[in-house]
Amino acid sequence: MTILERLQAMRAGDVPTHGGRTLAYVYDSGLRDADAIGREALSMYASSNGLDPTAFPSLLAMENELIDLAAGLLDAPDTAVGTVTSGGTESILLAVQAARDARTDVRKPNVVMATSAHAAFHKACHYFGVERHMVDVDPSTMRADADAMAAAIDSDTVLVVASAPSYAHGVVDPVRPIAQAAKAAGVRCHVDACIGGWVLPYLDEPPAGPWTFAVGGVTSISVDLHKYAYTPKGVSLLLHRDPELRRPQFFASADWPGYTMLNSTTQSTKSGGPLAAAWAVVQHIGSDGYAQLARDARSGVDELIAGIATIEHLSLIAAPDSTLLAVETDDACDVFTIADEMLDQGWYVQPQLSFRGMRPSLHLSLSAATAPHVPQFLTALGKAVDAAVASGPIEVASELVEAAQAIDPATLDDAAFDGLLQIAGLGGDGTVGMPERMAPVNALLDAAPPALREALLVAYLDRLTRR
Numbered sequence: 001m002t003i004l005e006r007l008q009a010m011r012a013g014d015v016p017t018h019g020g021r022t023l024a025y026v027y028d029s030g031l032r033d034a035d036a037i038g039r040e041a042l043s044m045y046a047s048s049n050g051l052d053p054t055a056f057p058s059l060l061a062m063e064n065e066l067i068d069l070a071a072g073l074l075d076a077p078d079t080a081v082g083t084v085t086s087g088g089t090e091s092i093l094l095a096v097q098a099a100r101d102a103r104t105d106v107r108k109p110n111v112v113m114a115t116s117a118h119a120a121f122h123k124a125c126h127y128f129g130v131e132r133h134m135v136d137v138d139p140s141t142m143r144a145d146a147d148a149m150a151a152a153i154d155s156d157t158v159l160v161v162a163s164a165p166s167y168a169h170g171v172v173d174p175v176r177p178i179a180q181a182a183k184a185a186g187v188r189c190h191v192d193a194c195i196g197g198w199v200l201p202y203l204d205e206p207p208a209g210p211w212t213f214a215v216g217g218v219t220s221i222s223v224d225l226h227k228y229a230y231t232p233k234g235v236s237l238l239l240h241r242d243p244e245l246r247r248p249q250f251f252a253s254a255d256w257p258g259y260t261m262l263n264s265t266t267q268s269t270k271s272g273g274p275l276a277a278a279w280a281v282v283q284h285i286g287s288d289g290y291a292q293l294a295r296d297a298r299s300g301v302d303e304l305i306a307g308i309a310t311i312e313h314l315s316l317i318a319a320p321d322s323t324l325l326a327v328e329t330d331d332a333c334d335v336f337t338i339a340d341e342m343l344d345q346g347w348y349v350q351p352q353l354s355f356r357g358m359r360p361s362l363h364l365s366l367s368a369a370t371a372p373h374v375p376q377f378l379t380a381l382g383k384a385v386d387a388a389v390a391s392g393p394i395e396v397a398s399e400l401v402e403a404a405q406a407i408d409p410a411t412l413d414d415a416a417f418d419g420l421l422q423i424a425g426l427g428g429d430g431t432v433g434m435p436e437r438m439a440p441v442n443a444l445l446d447a448a449p450p451a452l453r454e455a456l457l458v459a460y461l462d463r464l465t466r467r
């Protein structure tokens with residue numbers, strides 16, 4: 001076998017990136033030409049370095065063009081500026097870091113966010129020593145509760161977050177009152193449009209209220225291109241309303257004998273490949289193309305909503321505002337078994353564990369390439385539900401549930417984690433593997449409090465990545 005044949009063989013074990021059968025992690029336009037141009041640009045620029053825009057002015061030009069395009073989509077004023085980052089998480093890290101560093105007067109900074117905000121904000125708070133003020137969502141809509149968010153802002157708040165839409169439930173928060181409250185308190189407001197930012201502006205009838213820079217008080221917005229702009233992985237945009245808001249994001253160091261380091265993002269050396277690929281794909285698809293892709297994905301979602309309504313035992317967690325949604329079950333079956341049954345039929349859907357009174361659910365992000373196959377998806381889903389009802393919901397032994405509630409993960413040593421991973425079905429006899437069926441593992445994790453879930457999965461990852 002040649003090296004490339006070996007790569008092909010290895011890749012055959014992954015979930016497919018194209019064909020529309022993977023409803024999380026990957027986004028497929030179904031446009032083969034766009035994919036080919038993206039791959040070509042990616043390899044053309046693979047060895048270039050965005051570290052120094054004066055050495056690679058073509059990368060600077062592409063970055064400015066992408067930001068300019070996004071500014072138009074996001075109703076940004078002429079003063080708006082932006083940066084290309086490596087992904088949604090990096091855009092969010094930088095928004096939190098800039099907000100913290102703009103307020104050196106605050107000793108214990110905090111971010112006010114709904115419980116539906118993306119976990120990337122938790123990571124940012126963890127990295128940058130910022131407190132999280134988590135506010136429960138309105139349980140009837142899963143949207144942020146604007147009044148409760150406003151009430152959570154205090155004199156140490158450096159950033160207020162809204163989602164457009166949230167990843168877990170696909171609903172757009174009431175951005176206007178949230179941003180107004182932030183503005184009244186003199187605090188920045190970030191809109192996380194990582195997953196919706198390249199779809200919502202293209203829909204004829206955006207199904208939610210305003211969420212762009214048209215809303216006064218919105219100071220920054222993140223939009224991922226590697227989601228609904230259908231570009232190769234590694235590109236997101238972070239826009240700020242004006243250059244002053246962005247300034248603390250930049251970092252320079254002349255305090256060493258090498259080149260003066262000057263960075264707009266957390267990376268220093270960074271491949272120009274993803275940026276060039278994004279630029280090329282965005283040029284190729286164009287705004288008419290994106291409008292069509294957004295309409296296709298949205299009509300697929302509408303078809304999905306109608307189909308799910310006819311499947312007994314399933315219901316939507318919330319009416320989705322964009323092209324992603326979350327489905328839950330009644331007590332006759334569980335979502336984890338359904339996910340396994342779907343995988344057996346060649347469809348990947350993403351389990352979401354229960355959280356603060358919310359039931360576990362299945363996340364479906366619908367790509368344009370999935371839209372023509374929604375009828376087959378619904379047939380498979382119906383079968384998966386039948387199978388899950390026939391086998392019944394997975395029961396986790398009550399002793400195990402009680403034990404899980406009582407464990408303090410901070411007190412566990414390596415051997416204890418080995419034992420727990422074995423019980424969870426994630427390893428044993430000193431080996432770890434990928435279980436055949438994920439449902440028993442997910443059901444057990446679901447019974448554990450979030451801190452134990454985190455600790456167990458970190459232990460699992462640690463063992464997966466040992467030699």
Ligand SMILES: *Cc1c(COP(=O)(O)O)cnc(C)c1O
Nearest residue numbers: 087088089118120166167194195
């Ligand atoms: C995907 C996503 C992120 C994180 O983006 P990555 O590209 O995975 O780092 C943040 N917020 C929302 C709403 C998202 O959908």
